[in-house]
Amino acid sequence: MTEQTLFWIFAILAGGGAIGVVILQDIVRMAFSLIISLGSTAGLFFLLGADFVAATQLLVYVGGTLVLLIFGVMLTASGPFRRIRMSTGETLLGAAVGLLFFSVIAFTVLSVNWQAVPSYREVAGSPSKQTGNTSRAIGLRLVGIPADSTIGLHGGRGSNTGYLLPFEIVSVHLLVVLVGAAYLARAKRRESTDAEPEDA
Amino acid sequence: MDIGLNDYLLIGAVMFVSGVVCMATKRNGIAVLMGVELVLNGANINFVAFARYTNLGLDGQVVSLFVIVLAAAEAAVALAIALNFYNNHQTIDIDQGNRLKG
Numbered sequence: 478m479t480e481q482t483l484f485w486i487f488a489i490l491a492g493g494g495a496i497g498v499v500i501l502q503d504i505v506r507m508a509f510s511l512i513i514s515l516g517s518t519a520g521l522f523f524l525l526g527a528d529f530v531a532a533t534q535l536l537v538y539v540g541g542t543l544v545l546l547i548f549g550v551m552l553t554a555s556g557p558f559r560r561i562r563m564s565t566g567e568t569l570l571g572a573a574v575g576l577l578f579f580s581v582i583a584f585t586v587l588s589v590n591w592q593a594v595p596s597y598r599e600v601a602g603s604p605s606k607q608t609g610n611t612s613r614a615i616g617l618r619l620v621g622i623p624a625d626s627t628i629g630l631h632g633g634r635g636s637n638t639g640y641l642l643p644f645e646i647v648s649v650h651l652l653v654v655l656v657g658a659a660y661l662a663r664a665k666r667r668e669s670t671d672a673e674p675e676d677a
Numbered sequence: 678m679d680i681g682l683n684d685y686l687l688i689g690a691v692m693f694v695s696g697v698v699c700m701a702t703k704r705n706g707i708a709v710l711m712g713v714e715l716v717l718n719g720a721n722i723n724f725v726a727f728a729r730y731t732n733l734g735l736d737g738q739v740v741s742l743f744v745i746v747l748a749a750a751e752a753a754v755a756l757a758i759a760l761n762f763y764n765n766h767q768t769i770d771i772d773q774g775n776r777l778k779g
Binding site for chain 1: 679680681682683684685686687688690691692693694695696697698699701702703704705707708710711712714715718719721722725726728729730731732733735736738739741742743745746747748749750752753754756757758759760761
């Protein structure tokens with residue numbers, strides 16, 4: 478019962494925040510609405526038993542990405558550029574396309590009979606997934622050791638290599654991205670470069 | 678009524694559609710970035726829900742972790758580009774960014 482109550486609270490907050498990002502015009506209010514939506518998504522992850530993913534969501538999204546976003550809002554949203562209006566026709570067209578797209582997805586989701594899917598299960602099989610506590614298992618999975626008893630299940634090597642290579646690739650990718658973002662965002666002043674020969 | 682897979686998938690669909698509409702209709706560059714975040718987050722909900730309700734197990738959660746990391750990287754680069762755009766054009770209205778138009 479508490480799970481259902483929490484689910485509906487988080488679901489309404491997540492969906493309402495997402496819709497608020499679309500509807501609101503003020504960029505600061507949109508950022509706040511995005512914070513609400515992403516934080517409630519972390520709550521949904523907790524309800525799904527993915528505690529490590531939920532903690533990462535809170536740390537990385539709500540703690541990192543949104544600080545970056547608000548930084549961008551602070552630096553760029555000054556005066557007349559804070560609200561950039563759309564015309565009424567564009568708003569109506571966007572709402573119509575969005576509703577149509579959502580009805581397509583909802584119809585597709587609701588028309589699938591999940592009980593007939595072979596890998597579907599109503600209750601989590603392993604107790605570690607029901608109670609959460611997935612950080613150790615995910616860590617082992619990332620370095621290539623499957624934590625659950627799937628060793629040799631798929632015929633030994635090949636399918637049980639874990640996620641070591643994607644983990645390394647994503648690490649290097651993050652480093653390259655940080656260097657590239659610092660390079661892109663560094664302060665460039667045309668006046669000073671123009672005046673440089675005179676100074677030198 | 679019990680909470681099932683469909684409920685989580687519908688929440689993910691709401692976030693995905695909101696993100697797509699946000700990307701398509703907003704003229705503010707930062708708002709377009711927020712739409713991208715919403716799209717990735719909606720996909721993440723689907724990954725974690727399928728990890729819980731199918732035999733995928735932890736694989737879906739690991740993939741969602743990768744998506745979170747890539748979203749953070751994308752936001753960093755895109756914000757750097759937005760700041761550069763603002764420095765060059767004194768606005769973040771993406772309709773003004775038509776210098777590459779042939």
